[in-house]
Amino acid sequence: MSEDSGGIVQFDNVGLRYGTDKEVLSDITFTLYPGSFYFLTGASGAGKTSMLKLLYLAQRPSRGMIRMFGQDLITQPRSHLPDFRRRIGTVFQDFRLIPHLSAFDNVALPLRISGMHEDEVRKPVDDMLRWVGLDHRSGARPETLSGGEQQRCAIARAVIARPEVLVADEPTGNVDPDMALKLMRLFESLNRLGTTVVVATHDVHLLRKVPDSLIMRLDKGRLSDPTGALRYPPRREAVRK
Structure with missing residues (x-):
C-alpha cells in the first residue's frame, strides 16, 4: 500500500489475536479516505469492536501495518500515541x-x-x-x-x-428513533466539515439514513466490501467535500 494513496487511515494485511487464541481479525486491508462516511457492519462476534479498538489506538495489531495521518503507527513509541488519539473522536458503547x-x-x-x-x-x-x-x-x-x-x-x-476521524460503536443503541436520526444528522454535519466518520452498527435501518455512505462488512473476522468502500480511488459521489 503506497504512502501517497490519499488515505487518512490505512490497514495492510492486519491480524489481531488476544493472547494465544486464534485470530479475531484476519488479513484486514482497507483505506479510509478523508471526508468519507463509513458504516461497519456484521453479526455479533464478527469483530467490529476489535476493529474499532485498532482504529482508536486502544489495541496494537498482532501483525500487519497500520498508517494513520501519514505515519506508520507500528513503529511509533507508545509515548507518541496520545498525540494521535487527540485527533480521533471516540464514542464508546459503554460511554466512559x-x-x-x-x-x-x-x-x-x-x-x-x-x-x-x-x-x-x-x-x-x-x-x-x-x-x-x-x-x-x-x-x-x-x-x-x-x-x-x-x-x-x-x-x-x-x-x-x-476530530479528523470519528469512531462510534453502536452510537444510537440507547436512544429513541427520533434522537437516533438527530445524532446521525450531527455525524453527517461533522462529516461535511471534513471529518472521516466510522459508525459500527448492527441496525440495518441506520444504513439508509446517510445517503452515499459506504459499507464495510465483517464476517468471522474478515472484511468484505459491498459498496466499494475499500476501492482506490473511492467513488467520487461517495466522498464528502
Missing part, C-alpha cells in the same frame, strides 16, 4: 464518562485538553449540549443521567473538538 464531572465538564474536556481558553469553552459546549438535548442537564453527573442521556453526552464529547 468521567463520573465526578458534570455533563458540561465531560463535554468540555477535549477543548480544555487542547488548550482552549476557559472563556472560549462555554459557548461551544452550551451549543453542543443544546443540540443533543441536554442543555437542561448540563450540571448533572453521569450517575444521575439515563442511559440515553449518557449516550448523548458521550457523543457530544466525541464531536465537540471536530
Whole structure:
C-alpha cells in the first residue's frame, strides 16, 4: 500500500489475536479516505469492536501495518500515541464518562485538553449540549443521567473538538428513533466539515439514513466490501467535500 494513496487511515494485511487464541481479525486491508462516511457492519462476534479498538489506538495489531495521518503507527513509541488519539473522536458503547464531572465538564474536556481558553469553552459546549438535548442537564453527573442521556453526552464529547476521524460503536443503541436520526444528522454535519466518520452498527435501518455512505462488512473476522468502500480511488459521489 503506497504512502501517497490519499488515505487518512490505512490497514495492510492486519491480524489481531488476544493472547494465544486464534485470530479475531484476519488479513484486514482497507483505506479510509478523508471526508468519507463509513458504516461497519456484521453479526455479533464478527469483530467490529476489535476493529474499532485498532482504529482508536486502544489495541496494537498482532501483525500487519497500520498508517494513520501519514505515519506508520507500528513503529511509533507508545509515548507518541496520545498525540494521535487527540485527533480521533471516540464514542464508546459503554460511554466512559468521567463520573465526578458534570455533563458540561465531560463535554468540555477535549477543548480544555487542547488548550482552549476557559472563556472560549462555554459557548461551544452550551451549543453542543443544546443540540443533543441536554442543555437542561448540563450540571448533572453521569450517575444521575439515563442511559440515553449518557449516550448523548458521550457523543457530544466525541464531536465537540471536530476530530479528523470519528469512531462510534453502536452510537444510537440507547436512544429513541427520533434522537437516533438527530445524532446521525450531527455525524453527517461533522462529516461535511471534513471529518472521516466510522459508525459500527448492527441496525440495518441506520444504513439508509446517510445517503452515499459506504459499507464495510465483517464476517468471522474478515472484511468484505459491498459498496466499494475499500476501492482506490473511492467513488467520487461517495466522498464528502
